[in-house]
Amino acid sequence: MEQQTPREPGAAINGHSVPDLLDTRGDEQTPDPSGGTPPARSARWRRRLRPDLTVLRGVALLGAAGVFGSLVTEWQRYDVPLDDGGEDIGPAVVEPIRVYLDQLGVLAYGYLGAAIALAGCVALALFGRPSGRAQSRVLALAMTGAALACVAAVIFSGDSETIRLGGLVYSSGETDFTLHTEMGTWYALAGVALLGLAAYLTPRPRTVPAAASDPDGDPDGDEWRQPVVPRHADETPGAPLDLSVEPVEPFHRSFDDRREPWR
Secondary structure, three states, X not given: OOOOOOOOOOOOEOOEOHHHHHXXXXXXXXXXXXXXXXXXXXXXXXXXXXXXXXXXXXXXXXXXXXHHHHXXXXXXXXXXXXXXXXXXXXXXXXXXXXXXXXXXXXXXHHHHHHHHHHHHXXXXXXXXXXXXXXHXXXXXXXXXXXXXXXXXXXXXXXXXXXXXXXXXXXXXXXXXXXXXXOHHHHHHHHHHHHHHHHHHOOOOOOOOOXXXXXXXXXXXXXXXXXXXXXXXXXXXXXXXXXXXXXXXOOOOOOHHHHHOOOO
């Protein structure tokens, strides 16, 4: 059996000295001259860039106003030139045909349904319980895409040869007219975009369960609301009631007792 030679205290092991092997400062993060480690500085920047709840509510309110404006204003306008009988008596006279949301056919139903669902999801994401905010946020983003698709279809579906009015398509024949996109379309585009932005910027709820930090806390409690404090600073919650359970005589009578009421 080969006998191993004992190493000297200062001998190198695999090319490294013993003090180098015992030095564990290489695993620590090097401090940055600006102050703090890089992960800590990035976390501070993320906290600074997080939007305030009041700002999000203001953005959602502007989006709701834009969607409401799209319901009451015209989306398109057709300028149809009138027939002057072939006589050149002056500038051509046009007759405007104004198209509102209820005259856009199936695109109007798609936009209206997506806008209503989007408004409800944004309200749940901003004011609902933390357990349902993540699902409301995802559904709000999906409804934003659906509503924007309907608005884009309205913008790019018009031409100068056909008139789409009330779900029907009318051909103008040889008469060319001019199609204009009116404010209702832009109101819808801006309102849906603002509602989707408010849903996207809604902070996600904390993933740490409430039972880990506070066993008596409500897991669905709102983390954005100020906790309720006692009316007086020295007031403390009362102790739980001391209840005891003891066996008592049954309050109902047996079948034999009902047959013999004198007993």
